[in-house]
Amino acid sequence: MSAVLFDKQLIIVTGKGGVGKSSVAAALALLASGSGKRTLLVEVNAPDRASALLELPPFGDDVGLVGPNLWAVNLRPEQAMREYGLMILKFERLYQAVFENRVARHFMRFVPSLAELTLLGKLLFHMKETLPSGERRFEKIVVDAPATGHALTFLSVPEVILNTVPPGALADSASWMRALLVDATRTAPVLVSLPEDMPINETLELATALKSRVSMRPQAVVLNAAVPARFDAAELQSLAHAPALQDSARVHQVWAAQSADAAKRLAALELPLITVPRLHLPNYGRAAIESLAGHLRPLVERPR
Amino acid sequence: MNALGEAARKANVLVCVGPGGVGKTTVAAALALRSALEGQGALVCTIDPAKRLANALGLEALGNAETLIDAGHLAKAGLSPKAPMRAMMLDMKRTWDELIEKRAQGEARQAILGNRFYQSLSTALAGSQEYIAMEKLCELRLQRDYPLIVLDTPPTAHALDFLDAPNRILDFLDQDAMKWVLTPALKAGKAGLKLFNLGGGFLTKQISKFIGTQTMEELAGFMVHMSGLYESFRERARQTRTLLEAPTTRFVLVTGPMPERTSEAARFLELLKEHRLHVAAVVVNRVHQAPDDKLLAQAEALGEPLKTKVLTTLREQTQLAAQDAKGVAWLKAHCGAVPIVEVPRFDLDVHDLQSLATTGRWLWGDPSRSGPAPH
Numbered sequence: 001m002s003a004v005l006f007d008k009q010l011i012i013v014t015g016k017g018g019v020g021k022s023s024v025a026a027a028l029a030l031l032a033s034g035s036g037k038r039t040l041l042v043e044v045n046a047p048d049r050a051s052a053l054l055e056l057p058p059f060g061d062d063v064g065l066v067g068p069n070l071w072a073v074n075l076r077p078e079q080a081m082r083e084y085g086l087m088i089l090k091f092e093r094l095y096q097a098v099f100e101n102r103v104a105r106h107f108m109r110f111v112p113s114l115a116e117l118t119l120l121g122k123l124l125f126h127m128k129e130t131l132p133s134g135e136r137r138f139e140k141i142v143v144d145a146p147a148t149g150h151a152l153t154f155l156s157v158p159e160v161i162l163n164t165v166p167p168g169a170l171a172d173s174a175s176w177m178r179a180l181l182v183d184a185t186r187t188a189p190v191l192v193s194l195p196e197d198m199p200i201n202e203t204l205e206l207a208t209a210l211k212s213r214v215s216m217r218p219q220a221v222v223l224n225a226a227v228p229a230r231f232d233a234a235e236l237q238s239l240a241h242a243p244a245l246q247d248s249a250r251v252h253q254v255w256a257a258q259s260a261d262a263a264k265r266l267a268a269l270e271l272p273l274i275t276v277p278r279l280h281l282p283n284y285g286r287a288a289i290e291s292l293a294g295h296l297r298p299l300v301e302r303p304r
Numbered sequence: 305m306n307a308l309g310e311a312a313r314k315a316n317v318l319v320c321v322g323p324g325g326v327g328k329t330t331v332a333a334a335l336a337l338r339s340a341l342e343g344q345g346a347l348v349c350t351i352d353p354a355k356r357l358a359n360a361l362g363l364e365a366l367g368n369a370e371t372l373i374d375a376g377h378l379a380k381a382g383l384s385p386k387a388p389m390r391a392m393m394l395d396m397k398r399t400w401d402e403l404i405e406k407r408a409q410g411e412a413r414q415a416i417l418g419n420r421f422y423q424s425l426s427t428a429l430a431g432s433q434e435y436i437a438m439e440k441l442c443e444l445r446l447q448r449d450y451p452l453i454v455l456d457t458p459p460t461a462h463a464l465d466f467l468d469a470p471n472r473i474l475d476f477l478d479q480d481a482m483k484w485v486l487t488p489a490l491k492a493g494k495a496g497l498k499l500f501n502l503g504g505g506f507l508t509k510q511i512s513k514f515i516g517t518q519t520m521e522e523l524a525g526f527m528v529h530m531s532g533l534y535e536s537f538r539e540r541a542r543q544t545r546t547l548l549e550a551p552t553t554r555f556v557l558v559t560g561p562m563p564e565r566t567s568e569a570a571r572f573l574e575l576l577k578e579h580r581l582h583v584a585a586v587v588v589n590r591v592h593q594a595p596d597d598k599l600l601a602q603a604e605a606l607g608e609p610l611k612t613k614v615l616t617t618l619r620e621q622t623q624l625a626a627q628d629a630k631g632v633a634w635l636k637a638h639c640g641a642v643p644i645v646e647v648p649r650f651d652l653d654v655h656d657l658q659s660l661a662t663t664g665r666w667l668w669g670d671p672s673r674s675g676p677a678p679h
């Protein structure tokens with residue numbers, strides 16, 4: 001497997017709700033920072049998800065150092081809107097006059113997707129930040145993106161704006177954002193799925209929708225919580241004298257078969273596929289994320 | 305029969321809410337099927353384009369119209385409902401279009417349907433999917449006479465989106481704000497909505513720095529046309545509110561046993577209570593069941609390599625069940641008096657009629673009759 005995420009600056013982790021997006025994002029951030037890259041882990045309006053998995057305090061509104069080479073931030077729409085407002089209006093007083101006016105706030109809220117645009121703008125701004133030396137401030141940005149439907153809405157915001165809004169400041173912002181998102185040399189969507197029917201369907205649909213609606217090509221798929229095959233037919237047969245045991249073994253094999261089928265269906269995407277076996281740990285915390293990171297390593301690190 | 309079964313029999317609307325990825329659509333369909341089997345005709349209105357659910361119900365796909373599930377198809381699975389079951393899938397765009405066509409007349413109708421902002425309102429605006437689900441529910445309740453409607457809801461990123469949806473649409477049409485912004489435009493007449501060139505106030509100038517003058521003009525134009533619908537939207541919001549608060553409307557909060565789902569569910573439950581809505585039950589879906597303790601001793605008697613394989617399998621299954629039990633216990637501690645109904649995880653995804661019927665029996669607290677074994 002080639003390390004498809006090795007040289008990508010922005011990794012966007014998405015998938016159906018409950019498939020383990022935050023875990024995968026946290027694990028990828030650990031890997032990148034562990035390999036010495038200045039890494040930023042981004043949560044979108046969910047301060048306590050990835051942080052709880054990493055056994056860290058909730059991430060704040062401002063970028064903060066949370067580990068060696070690892071920074072984290074929680075993006076909130078209100079905060080992003082405020083920063084965007086200040087950037088354009090330049091003065092706090094002016095900002096307050098406009099944004100604290102009831103009518104103006106009302107109006108701004110209904111400009112389609114303005115909140116999402118500012119959120120995306122803040123995220124992509126971190127891609128462009130540089131250090132005094134001229135190097136990029138963050139070599140790797142890992143986003144724990146919203147679930148499928150919301151992620152598509154989020155990522156298609158520049159597209160929607162460009163189609164809705166006439167040329168002007170807003171359209172200009174949307175335009176540079178879209179350019180960054182569709183740049184496959186810098187940006188890599190990663191899809192997370194589970195070995196069950198609905199999540200797999202959704203993953204396949206999401207891959208298509210990303211391409212057709214936002215011209216983004218997913219670059220890797222993670223099949224989470226897969227069950228490895230364990231019993232062959234003869235072994236199952238030999239348990240016939242103990243029906244309850246046979247039942248347990250049979251259930252295991254049903255799940256394993258589902259996992260194999262899921263892997264086969266995902267293979268149709270012709271993307272690097274990582275299958276992560278289901279973890280059996282008493283608590284799902286940092287140890288689990290580190291174990292997950294071990295499985296994801298081939299995506300991020302080039303073999304020496 | 306458990307509390308959920310009782311509630312389902314007395315209710316005429318069940319609203320299934322909860323985080324995404326927990327099997328809400330399946331639970332909604334199972335509740336409708338169960339009601340039909342027990343003699344209360346039911347319609348399930350889903351949001352997901354759940355093709356396999358449609359196939360299980362003997363349909364090619366679910367459409368925007370209520371479709372009767374063929375009794376012959378149900379009979380093939382050994383199911384003989386005492387009342388009809390119907391199913392439909394909500395098509396957002398079409399429902400929005402129908403709504404506008406019904407409420408707006410002539411020129412305004414064309415102006416709205418053709419407006420770029422309408423396109424994004426009906427497909428992309430946060431909360432608009434939630435709103436249209438409520439709208440459809442209201443229409444079905446008021447215009448049809450199904451004994452029971454089971455509504456599946458969109459997986460909400462934020463529970464509030466759902467409960468607030470009617471208010472947000474009203475906000476959008478808020479007349480006070482509208483008057484402020486639009487007065488110059490209205491004075492200028494519809495021919496030229498150059499409101500921000502009419503000496504444009506300080507405020508409008510600042511706003512247009514963000515979104516551009518032309519955008520503001522177009523949006524204002526859209527709002528002028530939409531504002532004519534304010535009264536009918538307000539009336540509908542009131543009806544929706546009344547319907548949701550009615551004692552015959554019950555909420556079913558569906559969740560999974562994993563910690564991130566249970567905490568979301570608890571937050572959702574708080575909100576439902578704050579809004580004084582009636583919660584029939586919290587359904588914990590797909591709970592792993594622990595294998596019997598005696599099985600470990602039995603497995604010890606096996607020869608290798610089978611023994612290790614079976615022991616590993618039993619230990620894994622015990623651990624999964626223990627984790628889920630922790631989740632259920634946490635929920636019990638956080639849900640007060642609201643009944644909790646557990647549905648076990650079955651071998652396979654629930655996508656055939658029999659599994660749907662079995663799920664329905666568990667939901668009603670009557671899992672005794674035969675069906676696929678839970679695990």
